[in-house]
Amino acid sequence: MTMTASFDRRQLLAGIGTAAVAAGLPSGAAAFVAPDKDARLDALLMRQFEAGLVEDPTGATSLALDTGARAALRSRFPDWSAAGRAAKAKRVDRNLAELRAIGRSGLGDQAGLAWDCAEFDLLARQRLNRFRYHTGGFCHRPGPYAVTQLGGFYTGVGTFLDSQHPVKTRADADAYMARLAAVPALIDADTALVKKNAAAGVIAPRFILDKALQQLARLRDGEPASKTLVSSIARRSGEIGLSGYGDRAAAIFAGPIRAALTRQIEALTALLPRAGDAPGVSGLPEGEAYYAAALAQHTTTTMTADEIHRLGLEQVADLNARMDTLLKAQGYRDGSIRDRLAALGNAPGQAFANTDEGRAELLAYLNGRLVAVRERLPRVFSRLPKAPYEIRRVPPEIEIGAPGGSAQAGTPDGSRPGIFFINLRDTGEWPRYTLPTLAYHEGAPGHLFEGALKYEDAGLPIYRQTASVTAYGEGWGLYAEQVADELGMYDDDPLGKIGYLASFAFRAARLVVDTGMHAKGWSRDKAVEYLAATSSKISAAQTEIDRYIVYPGQACAYKIGQIAISRLRDEVASRPGFTQAKFHDTVLGAGRVPLTVLEWRVGAAFPAA
Known part of the structure; x- marks a missing residue:
């Protein structure tokens, strides 16, 4: 489609x-x-x-x-x-x-x-x-605020050390401890940046600070041994016969790290009286220019905020009409799209128990979808990745403000699989009908599939294998949902097909709300209400909107990229030598590239007769 x-x-x-x-x-x-x-x-x-x-x-x-x-x-x-x-x-x-x-x-x-x-x-x-307040780097999503519910060293350092830093030898364990000892200085550097930006009038909205403060307190408080930073090294060092590392890590956490977190909490708390409620960046110094630069980086186009906003409105209207037809066919005839999706989500068989057992069942279902789609991928792909990929849970201690999920690429040498982390703080946010398309977007043939193929391409230099271009990467993830539909993954799953269309509508609505907040003066409540119209849960919409607030422009990349890839395929489909597999080889064969470069590459592979 x-x-x-x-x-x-x-x-x-x-x-x-x-x-x-x-x-x-x-x-x-x-x-x-x-x-x-x-x-x-x-x-x-x-x-x-x-x-x-x-x-x-x-x-x-x-x-x-x-x-x-x-x-x-x-x-x-x-x-x-x-x-x-x-x-x-x-x-x-x-x-x-x-x-x-x-x-x-x-x-x-x-x-x-x-x-x-x-x-x-x-x-x-x-x-x-050139915008001095712009922040981007390890654990910091590109945006104007140094510490938020999604950004700052406190949000990602635990996951990084636990899932990416290896502990296979004593040297690895010692390196872990060296990094752990450096964490307080990094937290303090974030705190200093928050204060510096605040002096220039750049302060995150109050509700963003509130979420960050909740998470910081949750990380700081409690027994050190229960923290991922401590439990990870304690467990893994013990598995290779080393002792004492857990106690040393607990002492670092209880002392310098906890003190640095307290200083950060105090700094953010002090900003609350000055924080406002406007969600957009237009009120920041040169905010309009900053948003234009962010849009350009993430979408790799020169589309203006107004153009993207109109495109989103058109896409949402089209997708809502499609969902309306399918929902009526399943007996959901009355109420808004949102009301009917909510009713579907509450139907028998849709909910996984909000317990550890239910979460394990949900993860097993998702990973099962990856196995099922893999059998059909050879129809349209000439290569399948050798490296594994899987879906895991977001660490519970950061799930309050974390997004619904995020992908972590595997390694070029195949030593670590690609992983998609799903936020399971409330399994009610993930009714069964929404999960197949999530598996295809994040797993295969989406991000983890694409990432593994990229690393296994010996012809790509390492600097091309590791390149990051949001519009291409996220566009491919959404396009992968379309490919799964074309492969018939929803032929015997009409509710999953509704989930697929809802996923597309959700991404289209992002075009509307991101530009609405950052360029058109929309309030947070207005954005949440609009986005929730394509979803079944207000809480999920609130989490997403808060992500767009601190990460301006990125949410627009998904649908812009998918439309571009899909239209390029349509344009060359009738040209000599075209096959789906060759098209996918062409798109995937250069790593992640800006959309202009992709346009040239596809045109060169399938020249007009």
Whole structure:
């Protein structure tokens, strides 16, 4: 099923890079290619990639690259001091200057693609870096606030150390302890950044601070041994025959970490009287320009907030009409779409028990869907990943403010599987009919599937395998739901088909509410009410809206990316040599790329007759 909208393909796929990028893309006649220039570019991008690992050692750990000559990185965190953040911004400027010194002309197709992608990424980061309050890095989702319910070292350091930092040797355990000892300074650096931004008039809304404070208190209080930061090293060090690490970790938590969390709680509490209720960034210094830069980075288009808002309204109306037909066929005829989805969610057989046993059953059902869809994927994919992927629960201690879920890619060497973390604080937020499409979006053929194939492509250099482009990545996840539908995964599951359409409507509504809050003055309540109309739970809508508030623009990437990929497929479907498998090979064969680069790549693979 291909969704329709009034915006033509050229408008949707307009890039945010310089005009020279589009002008430099190869045409039918091949330009002169200097292999030595391709090699120079590859060497530069590898050197910049290596420098990035040193700057952010957690990235090296996440990719299982902190071994051999990089082994020292395993015991370090990024430098999050003011000087460290300034150095990071300067490196972006320097990398861009080095890239442009090589130039785009004369590069081969693959090298040219790498150049275009690198320039896009560096330009996008440079644009956002000029807003001094912009925050982005390890445990910090790109946004204007340093500490929120979703951002700040306190939100991600436990999950990172538990699920990504290996503990297989004494050296690994010692590296864990070195990182644990560095946590208080990182929390304090966040606190200092909060105060600095507050002095410039950048303060998160009061309800965001309230959520962050609840989570900080939940992390700080209670027995140290129960905390993931402590229990993880205690358990895993014991499994390899080491002793004493749990006690040492508990002492670090009870002392310096707890004290740093208290200082952060005090700093955020002090800001509550000054915090407002406006959810959008328009009231921040240069807020309108900041939001435009965030939209451009996440969607990789030049679509304005007004254009995205209108597109969202059109998509929601179309999808609601489709759901109306299917709901009536299942006997749900009366009330709004939201009311009928709520009734469906409360129907017998839809709820999993809100207990540990019920959560385990829910996880088993999701992972079962991944097994089922895998049998059909060879019909439209020429390659299936060898690496495993799975779905797990978000750690309970951060689930209050965490989003509904998030994906964690596996490692290039296959030593750690791809994982999707689902928030199971309330299983009532996940009725059975919503789960199949979640499995396809996050698992296969969505994020974890795509990520594993990317890492298993020997032809992709590591800097392309690890690239992140929101519109492509999230667009592919939503497009994967469409592929699952086309493979017949809902043929004997009409309620799951309703869940699929509701998922699309939910992402379309994001276009409306994100732009509504950040560009059109919508209140939080108005945004929640609008989003909840495509959902069955107000609580889930509130969690999502609060995510968009602190992470402006990102929520627009899903539907923009899906529409772009789907329309590109429709455009080339009648051209010579087209098959679904070849199209998917083309889309997946370059790693994550801006939509403009993807447009060129697909057009080159399927030229018009």
